[in-house]
Amino acid sequence: MPEGHSIHRLAAQFNSVFAGERLAVSSPQGRFAAGAALIDGEKLEAAHAHGKQLFLEFSNGLVLRVHLGLYGAWDFGGDSTFRGSSSIGAPRRVGEREMYDDGAPVAYSGPPEPVGQVRARLVSSHGWADLRGPTACEVLTGAERDAVVGRLGPDPLDPGADAQSFIERVRAKKTAVGTLLMDQSVVAGVGNIYRAESLFRQGISPYAPGKSLSADEVQALWQDLVGLLQDGVRDGRIVTTRPSDRFEPEGAAAATDAHYVYQRQGQDCRVCTAGIRLDDMGGRKLYWCPGCQQ
């Protein structure tokens, strides 16, 4: 569900509300009980994101790795201190579908009774975070964390990312670029929406073999991903349309105005006269415009 921008927002959220705090870690659902015991009572030193992976570094050197997968989400809550320190507003949920407090004061006397399947719960003196439905939630050593990161491609949200390695990885293969963009060892953090939208914006056919693209084309694709993902971190949602290509150019983009091709199959392209297509690519839905993406 969440693409890389959501995970970077989560890392910022953990850093602002929990960093430096000692956390009680538990698994109300039970499936993470053994892992929780390894970090329960430790201090959260820092949170980091690489692509769709979230790493929480604890004072005993262990690292909690969380991957939200398709449906995972974190819910947050706490007192006014906790809510006020949030770096991204006062969200109740970050991940799948973000929700925000309306600003009204909320009585706080500790975390609520877990409702449903809470895999992991982190509690500080001022607030709490619940994790539901992740693909991965495990405790690693620093070396194991390094190994995970080592298997990932560069992250467009990492200021020190090696764009050249992305360009080389794409141009080394005859695999379709639409498939390569979904490969986290090629580029980390891109998912189905950014895949479809960036290829549209760059006028690249998702079926073009990586090998067939020029270095300049792949460089431009990288730069576009950097900007799109940064916008996603800032906005907490994925908006890829330029205002002039929207039906309503004024104000924030409506949900129906946020994308060029994603979930617009059968509708007219915003730019040319073609109809947006929906194909299956590697078991995932591929949205593209046969007119703009030759």
Add this chain to the structure above:
DNA sequence: GCCCTATGTTAAA
């Protein structure tokens, strides 16, 4: 209530 879907990944065949 039931069926479907979803911004994802991994293991088995």
Add this chain to the structure above:
DNA sequence: TTAACCTAGGGCT
């Protein structure tokens, strides 16, 4: 290439 897995919300009956 296919199936399995994790969960919640929306649309339908």
